[in-house]
Amino acid sequence: DADVTQTPRNRITKTGKRIMLECSQTKGHDRMYWYRQDPGLGLQLIYYSFDVKDINKGEISDGYSVSRQAQAKFSLSLESAIPNQTALYFCATGAGGTDTQYFGPGTRLTVL
Amino acid sequence: GNSVTQMEGPVTLSEEAFLTINCTYTATGYPSLFWYVQYPGEGLQLLLKATKADDKGSNKGFEATYRKETTSFHLEKGSVQVSDSAVYFCALPASGAGSYQLTFGKGTKLSVIP
Numbered sequence: 001d002a003d004v005t006q007t008p009r010n011r012i013t014k015t016g017k018r019i020m021l022e023c024s025q026t027k028g029h030d031r032m033y034w035y036r037q038d039p040g041l042g043l044q045l046i047y048y049s050f051d052v053k054d055i056n057k058g059e060i061s062d063g064y065s066v067s068r069q070a071q072a073k074f075s076l077s078l079e080s081a082i083p084n085q086t087a088l089y090f091c092a093t094g095a096g097g098t099d100t101q102y103f104g105p106g107t108r109l110t111v112l
Numbered sequence: 113g114n115s116v117t118q119m120e121g122p123v124t125l126s127e128e129a130f131l132t133i134n135c136t137y138t139a140t141g142y143p144s145l146f147w148y149v150q151y152p153g154e155g156l157q158l159l160l161k162a163t164k165a166d167d168k169g170s171n172k173g174f175e176a177t178y179r180k181e182t183t184s185f186h187l188e189k190g191s192v193q194v195s196d197s198a199v200y201f202c203a204l205p206a207s208g209a210g211s212y213q214l215t216f217g218k219g220t221k222l223s224v225i226p
Contacts, residue, residue, distance in 0.1 A: 031212055042218040090155055094212055099144050099205045101214055103155035
């Protein structure tokens, strides 16, 4: 079984709709991250969390919110989706005194 | 903060050719350096890393040496295979020790043809 899972894997939605992307991990890691990937732009950090009570904005948090429901779960919400939020979204985890991160398989989101 | 620049692609090679993907960095101190790989339709996977200057990371036939003199961490493989077709990302911590955030290059797409 995958250590970091994301649901859904693909989603098509309409402008103005609220949508939630979910991430779960079985690695026991304290840190969790949400990234966005656009072609030619690499990965951009949206939000990150070092534990359940510690949530921080990344470089592109506008239009997004997150919830850390438990150590193993970290959800990303788009309150009112817009077409330029069409992208590939990745969840990642990290632990201990290392910078290494472990990624989920991604969610491809299309906003029409 | 720290930053990384990697060569732009796409890169197309024939099977068994030699691969080099250049990566240079700007950083405070000597942070760990990473190469991640993204196969089609999948998430990023850690390919290799080096934690201090002059270290060589290696995995699956790929190698990269942490060179502080040239602030580089170039990815190399002696003989690529079709299965190596993927996007490769160079990365390093975004800022000082304990930040636990990574900053990524824009990725280099590699296509290997038979």
